[in-house]
Amino acid sequence: MKEDFNDLVGFMTVARERNFTRAAAQLGVSQSALSRTVAALEKRMGLQLLTRTTRSVSPTDAGERLLSAIAPRFEEIEAEVDSLRALTNSPAGTVRITTTDYAANAHVWPRLQPLLRQYPELHIELVNDYGLTDIVADRYDIGVRLGDQVAKDMIAVRIAPDMTMAIVASPSYLEARPPAKTPQELTLHNCINLRLPTRNALLPWELRKGRRDLQVWVEGQLTFNNVYQMVDASLAGFGLAYLPKDLVEAHVRAGRLRWVLEDWFPTFVGHHVYYPSRRKSSRAVELVVDALKTGYQPRAR
The missing domain is CATH 3.40.190.290 (D-Maltodextrin-Binding Protein; domain 2)
Structure with missing residues (x-):
């Protein structure tokens, strides 16, 4: 059963990265070993899950169905494991944040520095991008955008004035x-x-x-x-x-x-930090959100 889960994780990582080399680096295995793992899964299922060319890798229709079925469950497991880390005094893990260069410099990075010094096991990946990123599809934990750019199904908290x-x-x-x-x-x-x-x-x-x-x-x-x-x-x-x-x-x-x-x-409307409403937040994500919103003081009316 353990090998089955490893096969699924390998397939899921390749399907998301659309590249065997990047997926192998992320999983800490060789590219050839990962290729054999996915091929074994395809053989066992009797289905082609990935379309491979010399330049790209993409899921087939069957691969897309498998990915949509297993990805949310693995995310739930990851979130549950992260929440267990909250039982310790040293929250760990990586929090991936998508924002813009201006918001990062003005609001995000200054407020994260004290948090990182307090929790050495906490890692931050901060990606500056002016696109309206789908944080679920692109596997970001949180996003920072102007209030009117945040999708309605997200939990959003203001962190900056207009x-x-x-x-x-x-x-x-x-x-x-x-x-x-x-x-x-x-x-x-x-x-x-x-x-x-x-x-x-x-x-x-x-x-x-x-x-x-x-x-x-x-x-x-x-x-x-x-x-x-x-x-x-x-x-x-x-x-x-x-x-x-x-x-x-x-x-x-x-x-x-x-x-x-x-x-x-x-x-x-000023910048907000936001994250998916259906995903249980890890302790690390909660700490980052708290740090970002604590730095904002609403003006008295």
Whole structure:
């Protein structure tokens, strides 16, 4: 029976990673041994579970059915084992977090540092990604996104105040071009874009003035997937950038950047930490969520 479970774990890991080499490294076995394990499972079941090519591995229809049947059960076992670790004084394990570079620097990483020093056996994998990641499918424990980006079936806890987005440019850039006086005139400027990987699209610039909401798609020489590079490019005079206001306020106060269309800056619901409602959280995940939400102090009204 133990070998049967090992076969299933091997298949499940390959099916998720879609790569024998990565799956073998994750399981701590050789690629050839893992390949034999999966082949033995296929032989025993009399079904082909994986389609193999020289470049990729993907589950067959039968493999997808098996994966959807066994994955939730193994996750329940893992969660139960993690919860047992809570009986000790030293929670252990790895917590995988998907967030964005701005949220990681502004809210997540500063609050995790004391926790990591307190619990040396706790490991954190922090992945910065502007895509709207499916944390269940991609096996993340928690995500951190703006409140209106969190799916309704998730448990979500606010960890930051509302976030205002701003348009900025350097004085040198603005002196060389007429300023944009309306959102429509942004299309006449060299704008610095942010790419969204999951949609393979550029982030539209969402603007708001009173009850008017607009989305503007802009063009320019530069596209990044990192807001800190966008800040650097705007400081260097390469054009207008659409960025979190908190991130660039110090540069504006120092005269290195200027606001553009300030009366159109929109405000969004602040960042939340979220995780699946149907999954029992491990002690490690609970500690991380507590650390992130403890750092947020709601403003008194």
